[in-house]
Amino acid sequence: MNNNSSLHKTTFLNTLIFNLVLWICSFLLFLFVFAENGHPKTIDYIYTGSFLSTIIVPVLINFYILIPFLLKREKYLFYALAFVLNVLVFSQLNIWFFDHLIDYVFPEYYFISYHSNITLFTIFSVFLIVTTLIKLSVDWFYFNSHENRQLKMRNQLIQAQLASLRSQINPHFLFNSLNVIYALAIENKAETKDAIVQLSDILRYVIYDANTERVALKDEVALLKNYIEFQRFRNQQTENITFNCTIDNENYPIYPMLLLPLVENSFKYGIKGDIDHTFIRIDLTLKDHDFSFDIENNYTESEQEADGHSGLGLENIEKNLKIVYPKTHEFKIFKTASTFRVTLKLFKNEN
């Protein structure tokens, strides 16, 4: 309510300033046109003021009725007709009544050689056309500023959303990693210190390197390999984890931390879910800018459903993709009774 009131107040103020500037400039312009020799006299001031008062009405009709209701609603033909009618009616009214009125109000002045009727029609036409162009320019200026403000706001909103999503991923990942190290430490395994170093490398990447709009695919692949190696400390059946990576451009730019949640998800619900038939298969390919990531793991329905946060990682990825790869990605989930597969494709035109 306050915002609306403030907006109306600003609009009113802008309209007031616009009209004030327009009519002051118009007064000066007409004054020097009517004075002809560049030295306006009292009679010229009176005539200019009086003349301007008759042209204000058609101009305001044009500004606040014809332009918003016809021109801006793309009724161009109706606008053109209404515009011509506006000029004709008010110039004719001026021809009929203005001289009598000004003579009645200022009987002691002789307003003789100002303009002919044809000139008057030209003045009305040109003035209305010029003021229309000025009005449209000013409106465009305001529209553009408004658009820019909207874009900035939208951008800020997206940035906030992205930051929010990342902040949901990082603690999630950290929580899982600490669990892994905790498990190693409990068993007093010698690999604990190596695991801590690897986690440190992963976190360095997550905290410092991933805070850009895009990273090189090789860095993202290195992260995944690090993560998989890290997970090997925890899981015995690591021979069932395959990571096939075929890329023709290792500097292919990609949104950071896009793939890790998918791998995390597979480890969480695949390896952990079914000890006997665990597997994770990851196929990453990049050929001619067409990126494809295909990950599949074993799946037990009861395990997935028992976890209250089961869908959080995938949901975050989907939200992220809609923002960072709008209409240039394909994200699909395939579920069978025993397998869970996710495919992600990024299309060529994004890059």
Next chain:
Amino acid sequence: MKARKSFFIVLVIGLLLTSCVVKSLHPFYTRDILYFEPQFVGQWMDTDSVHWNIQPFKEVFLKENHHENPSELDEDELKTYNNYKEGYVVYYEKDSTKTTFLAMPFKINNQLFLDFTPIEDRESQQTQNDLYQMHLINTHSLAKLDIVSNNSASIKWLDQDKLEALLKADKIKIKYEKVGFDETILLTASSDELVKFIEKYMNSEDAEKWKTDIEFNLKRTGEQ
């Protein structure tokens, strides 16, 4: 020295002769307000015993071109005839000098006016050489005509002082130029604008708006 003195005398005489009436490049009338008043035709004498002979232009024109009726006129003549057929030819005789004017009568708000243009000045033409004549241009002047009765009429020219007073007070916007050594005001406004000016001037609250030194009270001296 002598030449400078002569020039000065000519200039002073010129000033005396050319001041007083408002002069215009364009006629003070438009065709739609022309109004031929037959009562004005005839022989008149003013208070200074100056003889005025007023004749309809169309009759004088046909007579001078040796025709009986307009159908006999050629194209150029017919054009002139049609342009001025509502007018009068005014023969003005003063102190054995004869000048001829074209006076176009017109009516604004039921008031008769005459637009005067000099046509011929026999004496001047005899004394002035061709080169001098080539530099002269005839202007229009405005006179208010009141036909008081069948035998009396008055003609009052619009005084230049009145126009100058309006211009000086910045109360009039009308096209004009100042010409010559004496900076005589020459109106350059169009005929439409001049008619507009006369209409406005007629409604002026100035009680002495037609007061002028150039005023003639005429008495009829013969038949119409």
